[in-house]
Amino acid sequence: MSSLSTLSSVCLEQGCWSKGERQIRVVADKRVKRPSSMSFRVSANSSEKDIRIGLLGASGYTGAEIVRLLANHPHFGVTLMTADRKAGQSMDSVFPHLRAQKLPRLISVKDADFSTVDAVFCCLPHGTTQEIIKGLPTALKIVDLSADFRLRDISEYEEWYGQPHKAVELQKEVVYGLTELLRDDIRKARLVANPGCYPTSVQLPLVPLLKANLIKHENIIIDAKSGVSGAGRGAKEANLYSEIAEGISSYGVTRHRHVPEIEQGLSDVTQSKVTVSFTPHLMPMIRGMQSTIYVEMAPGVRTEDLHQQLISSYEDEEFVKVLEEGVVPRTHNVRGSNYCFMNVFPDRIPGRAIIISVIDNLVKGASGQALQNLNIMLGLPETTGLLHQPLFP
Ligand SMILES: NC(=O)C1=CN([C@@H]2O[C@H](COP(=O)(O)OP(=O)(O)OC[C@H]3O[C@@H](n4cnc5c(N)ncnc54)[C@H](OP(=O)(O)O)[C@@H]3O)[C@@H](O)[C@H]2O)C=CC1
Numbered sequence: 001m002s003s004l005s006t007l008s009s010v011c012l013e014q015g016c017w018s019k020g021e022r023q024i025r026v027v028a029d030k031r032v033k034r035p036s037s038m039s040f041r042v043s044a045n046s047s048e049k050d051i052r053i054g055l056l057g058a059s060g061y062t063g064a065e066i067v068r069l070l071a072n073h074p075h076f077g078v079t080l081m082t083a084d085r086k087a088g089q090s091m092d093s094v095f096p097h098l099r100a101q102k103l104p105r106l107i108s109v110k111d112a113d114f115s116t117v118d119a120v121f122c123c124l125p126h127g128t129t130q131e132i133i134k135g136l137p138t139a140l141k142i143v144d145l146s147a148d149f150r151l152r153d154i155s156e157y158e159e160w161y162g163q164p165h166k167a168v169e170l171q172k173e174v175v176y177g178l179t180e181l182l183r184d185d186i187r188k189a190r191l192v193a194n195p196g197c198y199p200t201s202v203q204l205p206l207v208p209l210l211k212a213n214l215i216k217h218e219n220i221i222i223d224a225k226s227g228v229s230g231a232g233r234g235a236k237e238a239n240l241y242s243e244i245a246e247g248i249s250s251y252g253v254t255r256h257r258h259v260p261e262i263e264q265g266l267s268d269v270t271q272s273k274v275t276v277s278f279t280p281h282l283m284p285m286i287r288g289m290q291s292t293i294y295v296e297m298a299p300g301v302r303t304e305d306l307h308q309q310l311i312s313s314y315e316d317e318e319f320v321k322v323l324e325e326g327v328v329p330r331t332h333n334v335r336g337s338n339y340c341f342m343n344v345f346p347d348r349i350p351g352r353a354i355i356i357s358v359i360d361n362l363v364k365g366a367s368g369q370a371l372q373n374l375n376i377m378l379g380l381p382e383t384t385g386l387l388h389q390p391l392f393p
């Protein structure tokens with residue numbers, strides 16, 4: 001038996017790592033066969049670690065990013081990896097940058113034995129994920145990176161994703177994985193729907209401001225930009241170098257599928273329907289995401305109040321940094337990391353403010369936040385394996 005259940009229950013019982021706590025505490029319980037968190041040997045060899053991870057869609061960008069992050073994780077070792085077209089290949093032939101790690105061969109989902117793993121990251125395209133997750137053992141902890149379980153309202157899913165929901169019963173137990181805002185629910189969850197990259201960059205600044213009634217619910221305008229890795233590794237004409245380089249492309253204008261996800265998260269806070277104007281753009285860069293958000297402030301509120309609210313909401317958080325007054329967040333400064341940097345600026349037009357939020361779409365926007373969530377679900381400090389600093393220049 002792996003030590004997953006032991007570790008998880010011990011940490012949960014002891015309440016080892018509470019919100020905002022940054023220090024790794026020692027797990028004193030003798031049932032856990034490790035002396036202490038301080039003395040773990042960090043090994044790139046997955047089979048030497050004690051919690052066995054299944055990675056569905058390992059041959060895609062978010063799957064590869066999870067493998068990269070887990071190289072520095074003391075507990076999670078990838079022991080099962082699936083692919084579709086690339087099933088049968090070795091991971092180092094698909095992703096040569098990961099060759100230093102000893103990893104299992106990529107296999108098809110239908111050949112995977114899920115009784116051999118303790119937890120699963122699901123990095124599959126939306127529309128393929130509901131049926132696959134429905135078939136997994138119920139003992140598994142699962143973080144799904146796709147959009148398949150993010151919308152609570154089944155009819156809304158069917159409307160925006162243009163297909164029937166194939167796991168309606170399962171949807172009821174899903175917890176939305178916006179870590180900093182829903183940590184307590186995530187801790188108890190079995191199945192977490194990891195948020196989309198755009199919704200992460202938008203909700204992190206807006207939720208605390210709406211909660212504190214500092215901004216109006218109407219006329220929220222989101223101008224968002226993503227690196228091309230946000231579209232995945234699959235070959236698409238629109239993502240060719242010659243189509244992307246030296247230009248900017250707006251897409252999903254008036255109807256991007258992240259609109260209902262953003263509105264769901266914001267409306268949960270206000271208890272009334274919030275609607276947003278949202279336009280995403282594809283940028284000639286590989287990683288990175290910026291959301292520039294235009295809001296109207298409540299009567300009598302100043303941008304300093306918004307700034308102060310964001311600071312107090314996130315002062316204990318490792319991964320959300322509210323910058324000093326006047327400092328502009330840049331995607332360059334979060335590249336390769338799990339950080340979200342944000343700031344708020346007074347608009348020239350009285351009563352309005354401009355919020356800028358940046359993340360790396362593949363890390364805080366996907367695989368990093370997924371790892372943060374699984375750490376919490378298994379009772380580990382949520383920063384485990386995630387504290388490496390942004391890559392710059
Ligand atoms: N990229 C990003 O920045 C973000 C992505 N996401 C979401 O995460 C998920 C994964 O994204 P990403 O890694 O970028 O996607 P990729 O296209 O890079 O990878 C998709 C993976 O799924 C496998 N796959 C494709 N179709 C099937 C199928 N029918 N059955 C089983 N496996 C299949 C592919 O295998 P093979 O390559 O062998 O064909 C590949 O391993 C998506 O739902 C995406 O929307 C969420 C937030 C951000």
Ligand SMILES: CC(=O)N[C@@H](CCC(=O)OP(=O)(O)O)C(=O)O
Binds near residue numbers: 227
């Ligand atoms: C650049 C690009 O194409 N980005 C993707 C979003 C990536 C993401 O977060 O998507 P999921 O909701 O599928 O998880 C898109 O706009 O569809």
